Amino acid sequence: MNAKHPIAIERISSPTPAFFREHYLEKRRPVVLTGVVSHWPAVTRWSADSFKQRFGDHRVVVERSRASVPSNDPLEFLRNRYYEEARLGDTIARMMSGEHPPGAYYVTYANIFDAAPELLGDFESPPQTWGIPPHYPRALQDRLTLRPGFWLGPAGTVSAVHFDRQENFNAQISGRKKWTLYSPQDSRHLYYPALDMPTVIFSPVDIEAPDARRFPRFAEAQPYETILEPGELLFIPAGWWHHVRTLELSISLNFWWWTLASVGTTARVNYHFARKQLLRILGRQGATAASMPVG
Template identity: 35%
Template sequence: MNATTKNQPIETAVNEIERIHQPTLEEFKHKIFPARKPVVITGKMTDWKALSLWSVDYLNTVIGNKEINVHVSHNKIFNVDPEAGFTIASKKMKFTDFTNWIVQEQKTDEHYYLQQSPVTITFPELVPDIEIPDYIDPKLFMITNLWIGTGGNVSPLHHDMSENLLSQVCGRKRVLLFAPQQTSRLYPFPAHSKTPHMSQLNIDQLDINRFPKFQKAQCIECLLEPGEMLFIPAFWWHQVYSLDQINISLNFWWKTHFKEYFTPPGRRLVAQIPGLIWQICKNFAGAN
């Protein structure tokens, strides 16, 4: 990866992601999931109607003038506001106005991204076109989110507390991934802040004097193509770049095992949010 500073490029060690074709449920459960390493799963979305159906015209017909809530950015980096916690600046607009904006590649000051929209609530009409992967234990399943955007959008470096299958329908995404053990090299916001799961780094314009340890970070790079799923284990840091004009993905989140809270980012959260321990115990009890 070429991160850049004002003076010189920085070389951070990058490894390419492994791809596995149509692993069985047993392979996922006993090999892929326990390895706690991201992989791309190919050939698992072949039965999804979304792959052949979802074009802008189709989505406009099915969704039409529904009002949606899109996130807004002035520089295409869709950052949460560290003062406000989980909120990102947003705006309500008609779905068709949003897709027109994408198609016309408008050179506006504002850029829009439909991020993390719970599909069963906001777009129930799209549910028949997708399938919850059978790798996910129904007792642990949390939510399916829809993401629609355009090339150049960036979801900056962060981790989630859930297991994730990021599933690509249209366009490609470039994803940079860092293991939980790399946390101290990624300069998260302080554990007591409102955004302990976000990194302070802008890895494309790195301030090397402030963040020197990033140079030692080990990264896995992935180019996710339509029809592919990326397994992102809980607490893995990731930064996601949307490529191509029309970019559509879904992510499936499910509850992680309590032992993942012993990883460095998990420990930071538990230390600051005591109520989390109770939640984790409940999750674990519910799944057994």
């Protein structure tokens, strides 16, 4: 646990898109928007049961773990993670059986919309409504927006702390998730860049059970927390660290999009990635990690 008391992520109700952009997107502050996606048919209609019945034959890519005992240690988590394709119906049945440890099956950023395009009518694109200035031409808006991602996982599933290169809206459709965020200014306290991690966007710190001897600086990190309820939309600025614990069988949708700020985040990640490769070539991986500048 952090030494610092968590700050609750702000919640604002039904803001205008211009207000959101000025006070949160441009100021790089996370926020929960209420009353903006709660009317989506997805929120009132979608459930794991209904997906099992209606879309059970669709094939999705499922995140799996090789670990017999699940570990929340990020390095272990990444080493044990693999992906396989499976029927959505079988995957949901396994999640609901209670016979598998959390982390055994997690549908992450799946694209079920090509196979079931009718689902696209059940929600809107928050980046295009809230994030991208309305005067941008439609073709540019489309290019700045990545395809929506469908997430479905059982209680106890954990996404280890990492950050994304793009701006992110995460809409909770059913079930609840606990989110813990840290500002990019805390990157040093999260031991970024960790050159021994398989991917530099992950921190090596298990924020729920930190090893104070290995990661003493983590005590300085300031957590921001919220429990995201169905019908709520969380904005995570590019570069903000996030850790997610699923509290109940959950469906969510996420929407990444590009801004100038997110291109800056990408440039820093690429810089560290290049240094990591160079250190590997020189056989000095990890040796100079502590003296690396923070991106």
